[in-house]
Amino acid sequence: MAELSYEQLQARALHSAEHAYEAAINNRPDAAGALQARAQVQALLAVGAAMQELTRALRTGR
Numbered sequence: 001m002a003e004l005s006y007e008q009l010q011a012r013a014l015h016s017a018e019h020a021y022e023a024a025i026n027n028r029p030d031a032a033g034a035l036q037a038r039a040q041v042q043a044l045l046a047v048g049a050a051m052q053e054l055t056r057a058l059r060t061g062r
Contacts, residue, residue: 006053009046013039
């Protein structure tokens with residue numbers, strides 16, 4: 001599986017957070033909780049990807 005970029009992971013996290021918000025508004029707490037957990041994991045993966053991109057940039061002198 002190809003490695004996802006920071007932007008892709010960030011977009012997924014935001015998408016999941018939006019769905020969690022919609023589920024909460026629609027009084028679906030189980031779905032909202034699961035989607036919020038997914039959004040948090042994706043946000044952490046995005047931070048990791050950003051750190052990898054920063055490390056690569058520093059190593060190449062950009």
